[in-house]
Amino acid sequence: MSNLDLRPAPHPCGGNGRTGPVRDVQPGKQVPLGESTVVRRLLPNLGRRMVGAWCFVDHYGPDDIAGEPGMQVPPHPHTGLQTVSWLREGEVLHRDSLGSLQTVRPRELGLMTSGRAIAHSEESPAGHGRLLHGAQLWVALPAERRDTAPAFEHHADLPVIDGGGGLSATVVLGELAGAVSPGTTYSPLVGADLTLAAGTDARLPVEADFEYAALAISGESEVDGVRLAPGALLYLGCGRTELPLRADSDSSLMLLGGEPFEEKILMWWNFVGRSQEDIEKAREDWMTGTRFGEVHGYDGERLRAPALPAVPMKPRGRVH
Ligand code: MN
Numbered sequence: 001m002s003n004l005d006l007r008p009a010p011h012p013c014g015g016n017g018r019t020g021p022v023r024d025v026q027p028g029k030q031v032p033l034g035e036s037t038v039v040r041r042l043l044p045n046l047g048r049r050m051v052g053a054w055c056f057v058d059h060y061g062p063d064d065i066a067g068e069p070g071m072q073v074p075p076h077p078h079t080g081l082q083t084v085s086w087l088r089e090g091e092v093l094h095r096d097s098l099g100s101l102q103t104v105r106p107r108e109l110g111l112m113t114s115g116r117a118i119a120h121s122e123e124s125p126a127g128h129g130r131l132l133h134g135a136q137l138w139v140a141l142p143a144e145r146r147d148t149a150p151a152f153e154h155h156a157d158l159p160v161i162d163g164g165g166g167l168s169a170t171v172v173l174g175e176l177a178g179a180v181s182p183g184t185t186y187s188p189l190v191g192a193d194l195t196l197a198a199g200t201d202a203r204l205p206v207e208a209d210f211e212y213a214a215l216a217i218s219g220e221s222e223v224d225g226v227r228l229a230p231g232a233l234l235y236l237g238c239g240r241t242e243l244p245l246r247a248d249s250d251s252s253l254m255l256l257g258g259e260p261f262e263e264k265i266l267m268w269w270n271f272v273g274r275s276q277e278d279i280e281k282a283r284e285d286w287m288t289g290t291r292f293g294e295v296h297g298y299d300g301e302r303l304r305a306p307a308l309p310a311v312p313m314k315p316r317g318r319v320h
Contacts, residue, residue, distance in 0.1 A: 020239035023226050026213070028233060033058070034073040039136070042215060042233035044267070050318035051213040051235065052189045052258015055081070055140040055267060059215060059231055061133035062089055070124025070132050075295035075302035077286040078114035080146040080265075080272030084183075084191060085110035085122070086172055087134035088217060088252065096120035097293030100152040106134075107193070109155040109172055111183045115141070117282075117291045118150035121298040135215065135254060137191065139173070140265055140272050145186045155182045166200030167245055169193070174258070177205045189258030196221050196247035203242040204255075212236040212243070212257035219251025228253070264315035269306060276313050283308065 028042040043050065043057040063070075071092055085092055087106045094102045094110055097119040104110035112120060124132060141148065159179040161169040171181045174190035181191075190210070196202075196219070206212060213235045216228035223234050224244050236243070238260070245253075266273045271282045283305045285291035295302065 020237060021224070022235065022237035023224055024235040025226065026233040026235050028059075028231060031058070033060070034071065036069045037063070037071050040231045046320070048235060048319055049267070049316065050140065050261050051211055051256050053139045053142075053187045053261045054137060054189070054191070054256045054258065055261075055265065055272065056138035057215060057233065057256065058136045059217065060136070061131065062218075063132045064130055065090070065124060065128065065132050066130040070128050071122055072124070072300070073122040074300050075119050075121045075298055076270050077117065077119045077282065077292045078112070078270045079117055079278075079282045080141050081114050082139040082141065082186075083112045083114070084137040084139065084173055085134070086137070086191075086193065086254070090129050090132035090134070091125060092134070093123050093125040094120060094152070095295050095297055096152055097295050098150060098152055099296070101297065102152065102154045104154065107158070107170060109153070109158060109181065109183050111153040111155070111173065113141075113148065113151045113184065115146070115148035115150045117285070117293070119292040119295050119302070121295050123298065133218075135217070137256070138272075139185075139189065140261060141186050143263055143274060146272070148186070151184070153183055158182070163202045163204050165202035166197040166247070167202035167204065168195045169204065169255070170195075176255070187258060187261070190255065192255045193217075194245065194253040194255055196245060196251045196253070198247065198249045200245060200247040202245045204245055206240050206243050206257065208239055208241050209259060210257040211238040211260050212240070212255060215254040215256065217252040217254055219247060219249050221251040221253055222246040223253065261318055264317050266313055266315040268308075268313060274315055279313060280308065
């Protein structure tokens, strides 16, 4: 993989600071998730906090979890965001404080809107398959919708676009090339699963006023001339009307994009707020067992909130 684009520099686009397309490979890092899973965290990273309203991107696997617990994330709270569960292999059992109990399988959308408060757990179910491979993503809610009612949606039937030249795209969330996911959104954005057959040479129509990033999920592909190995995130900026995609072998990507999110947000632990007070109150409410409700049926204790940082936290924009 080329590292010519390893420049964690800000590239403002949208608003007054518009710039054109860029090709920046974003550094990810290994992060433990729960007790038995390690994920690659692509957003936020050293140079960038958001792509559109997408504010958190983890890619995990493919992991062989035969005879192992697999994913075991105990009950924990969220505020001010939506979570997107997207699997390529395996299954994840979702429980939440609304009483939802849903197995999410490959190519199905698990979409949880925390709104003002929700709690959930995620686990590899008993008798799970051998492989676990997927992505966990968050979307920040705009200020006027961040206190919306919590909800969980499961969509097994998502629109698929034939992009020609070997490309097919499943619209996971938002809109792509006129196809719209049934998942509820609160700002203009897209999340799509791109499948590139061996020999793909295609140009995917995209929105000039969206910023985009491509997350390589499997195989080796080329996005706007940049070769990507699985787990790499390529930030693309905005100003494109089409995105060139190539692959010599079968491969897949997630395309994430949206209107640049102009609000400053404060992300800490599992909360998206607008101020230190928001975060402190959410933490306190979780620790005192108010606001978030109970997740029933998970075999284990709920997560305790970590200590707040000693230094004050400030809301920040989408680039560092
Ligand atoms: Mn969560």
